Amino acid sequence: xxxxxxxxxxxxxxxxxxxxxxxxxxxxxxxxxxxxxxxxxxxxxxxxxxxxxxxxxxxxxxxxxxxxxxxxxxxxxxxxxxxxxxxxxxxxxxxxxxxxxxxxxxxxxxxxxxxxxxxxxxxxxxxxxxxxxxxxxxxxxxxxxxxxxxxxxxxxxxxxxxxxxxxxxxxxxxxxxxxxxxxxxxxxxxxxxxxxxxxxxxxxxxxxxxxxxxxxxxxxxxxxxxxxxxxxxxxxxxxxxxxxxxxxxxxxxxxxxxxxxxxxxxxxxxxxxxxxxxxxxxxxxxxxxxxxxxxxxxxxxxxxxxxxxxxxxxxxxxxxxxxxxxxxxxxxxxxxxxxxxxxxxxxxxxxxxxxxxxxxxxxxxxxxxxxxxxxxxxxxxxxxxxxxxxxxxxxxxxxxxxxxxxxxxxxxxxxxxxxxxxxxxxxxxxxxxxxxxxxxxxx
Numbered sequence: 508x509x510x511x512x513x514x515x516x517x518x519x520x521x522x523x524x525x526x527x528x529x530x531x532x533x534x535x536x537x538x539x540x541x542x543x544x545x546x547x548x549x550x551x552x553x554x555x556x557x558x559x560x561x562x563x564x565x566x567x568x569x570x571x572x573x574x575x576x577x578x579x580x581x582x583x584x585x586x587x588x589x590x591x592x593x594x595x596x597x598x599x600x601x602x603x604x605x606x607x608x609x610x611x612x613x614x615x616x617x618x619x620x621x622x623x624x625x626x627x628x629x630x631x632x633x634x635x636x637x638x639x640x641x642x643x644x645x646x647x648x649x650x651x652x653x654x655x656x657x658x659x660x661x662x663x664x665x666x667x668x669x670x671x672x673x674x675x676x677x678x679x680x681x682x683x684x685x686x687x688x689x690x691x692x693x694x695x696x697x698x699x700x701x702x703x704x705x706x707x708x709x710x711x712x713x714x715x716x717x718x719x720x721x722x723x724x725x726x727x728x729x730x731x732x733x734x735x736x737x738x739x740x741x742x743x744x745x746x747x748x749x750x751x752x753x754x755x756x757x758x759x760x761x762x763x764x765x766x767x768x769x770x771x772x773x774x775x776x777x778x779x780x781x782x783x784x785x786x787x788x789x790x791x792x793x794x795x796x797x798x799x800x801x802x803x804x805x806x807x808x809x810x811x812x813x814x815x816x817x818x819x820x821x822x823x824x825x826x827x828x829x830x831x832x833x834x835x836x837x838x839x840x841x842x843x844x845x846x847x848x849x850x851x852x853x854x855x856x857x858x859x860x861x862x863x864x865x866x867x868x869x870x871x872x873x874x875x876x877x878x879x880x881x882x883x884x885x886x887x888x889x890x891x892x893x894x895x896x897x898x899x900x901x902x903x904x905x906x907x908x909x910x911x912x913x914x915x916x917x918x919x920x921x922x923x924x925x926x927x928x929x930x931x932x933x934x935x936x937x938x939x940x941x942x943x944x945x946x947x948x949x950x
Contacts, residue, residue, distance in 0.1 A: 538748045539664050542737055546660040547653075550738035556652040563642035570638040573631045577622045585614040613812050620806035627800030633792030640785035647778035654774070654941055656736075661937040663736035667729035667747045669930035670722070676922035677722035681715040683915060687898075688712050691908070704908040711912055718919075752933035753948035755940060758873050762866065765943060769866045772944030776862065779855040786851050790844035796837040799829035862942070869939035876932035883921070883928035890914070890921035 547553065589612050624631060688708040694700035730743035757765060770776055804824045811817040830837070897914035900906030940948060 535745045536748050537664075537733075537745045539661070539750050542660050542664045542733065542747075543657055545737040545739060546656050550656045550660075550736075552738075553649075553653055553656050556649040560642070560645050560649045563638075563645040567635065567638040567642045570631075570635040574624060574635065578619070579621075580619045581617070583616045585616075586611055587614060588612075614810070615812070615814055615817060616808065616810040617817070618806060618808040618810075620804060622802055622804035625801040625803060628795035628798040630792050630795035630800065633788050633795060637785045637788035637792060640781045640788060644778045644781035644785065647774040647781065650774035651778065654944065654946070656738075657946060658937055658941040659736045660733075661940075662934050663729070663733040664747060665752060665930055665933035665937065667726070667733045668750070668933070669926050670726040670729035671747055671749075672926040672929070673923060674719075674722040674726045676919060676926060677715070677719040679922070680915070680919040681712070681719050683918075684708070684712045684715045687911065687915070690902070699904065700908075707908045707912055711915060715919075751929070752936045755873070755936045755943075755945075755948045758870065758936065758939060760870075762863075762870065765866050765870060766863055769862050769943045770859065773858075773862055774944065775858050776855070779851060779858055783848060783851040783855060786844060786848040790841065790848065793837060793840045793844050796830065796840070799827050802826050802828070865938075865942040869935060869942040872935035873932070873939055876928065876935045879928045880925075880932055883925040887918075887921040887925045890917040894918050 588608070589610055590607050688705075688711075691700060691704050691708040695702060695705045727743065730745070730747070733747070734741065734743050757768075802825075804826070805822065806824075807819060807821045809817040809819045894914040894917070897906055897911045901908070901911045936948065940946075
């Protein structure tokens with residue numbers, strides 16, 4: 508039979524090749540900058556703080572209103588009886604006998620008035636400036652919230668990054684255990700190793716599988732927490748980028764220059780300074796109540812029984828008002844304002860001490876974390892070298908399964924320790940940024 512014809516018969520009888528399975532689309536990668544931008548745009552706590560700033564600014568505008576001219580207009584129509592009732596003392600030496608009837612007449616009245624506060628010894632202007640200072644304090648509080656949101660987003664991002672690295676360590680550990688299991692199965696089948704080695708290897712694989720499941724769940728949970736930190740709702744179907752924590756400029760400096768920067772930048776300090784100023788302005792406003800206030804006004808009216816027969820009048824008024832005694836109200840308000848100033852000043856001192864503590868703790872944490880990363884890297888290198896030697900000893904029959912299992916466990920632990928060290932450094936740098944009042948690592 509022709510060989511070509513035979514080849515065609517074989518090809519026809521062979522099953523059709525299976526369709527190549529379509530690869531699943533790779534998940535998108537979320538970078539740190541994207542996470543921070545999302546938090547800026549969607550975090551509800553930040554949106555709430557922004558709304559509170561707008562409300563505080565609106566209250567300052569409201570406090571300005573009494574200093575500006577006030578204009579009011581009124582129009583009224585009345586249908587009334589025309590009965591006259593004399594009032595004693597109203598019209599002297601005139602005796603008019605009252606009369607009553609149901610005769611009705613119309614009465615129209617149009618009026619417009621304008622008033623202007625001239626001077627009240629800082630009562631109104633002091634209140635306005637105090638609300639302006641309060642609005643500025645709220646603006647600084649909003650910035651404090653903003654920096655806290657960035658810290659939460661950074662921390663959650665690096666926590667997810669650490670969980671991802673832990674997942675990779677768990678996968679590598681399981682793969683290594685499976686390779687050893689196959690090797691030990693061959694040794695036991697050949698009779699060069701006892702059955703207990705196979706049981707130990709299977710136990711190590713099972714433990715690694717449990718560790719992998721926990722690591723997968725930890726990574727999924729960390730991404731859910733990152734979503735919350737960014738202020739978004741939806742699936743966490745992404746991978747976090749393999750980004751290290753950027754170096755914070757000046758992180759190796761001593762405390763004093765870092766503290767000086769923090770006191771200049773921290774919005775909490777600026778907010779408390781504005782609160783002190785607001786209370787001082789409030790005190791001035793209250794003290795103005797001891798003195799009179801002067802205002803002027805003018806008005807025009809047009810009134811009569813019919814719209815085409817109205818009579819106009821114009822008036823001008825100057826009013827001097829002096830609250831001579833209010834039962835001690837002004838004095839009590841003055842005491843309250845002085846107490847509020849003392850409380851705000853004490854809060855400023857407390858916050859200064861807190862800032863010092865946060866800066867010192869953060870810089871020390873960065874220094875310790877950097878040293879820990881170096882030590883953890885060295886420990887991981889040595890653990891891998893130990894595993895390499897243990898594998899060689901086991902394959903030559905010198906070592907035993909316990910020695911090999913211990914070496915495998917040491918590599919896994921060293922890998923997790925290195926991941927934790929990287930995470931500690933990342934969070935320490937994030938906390939240092941927040942303590943210094945910065946938005947970025949490098950400026």
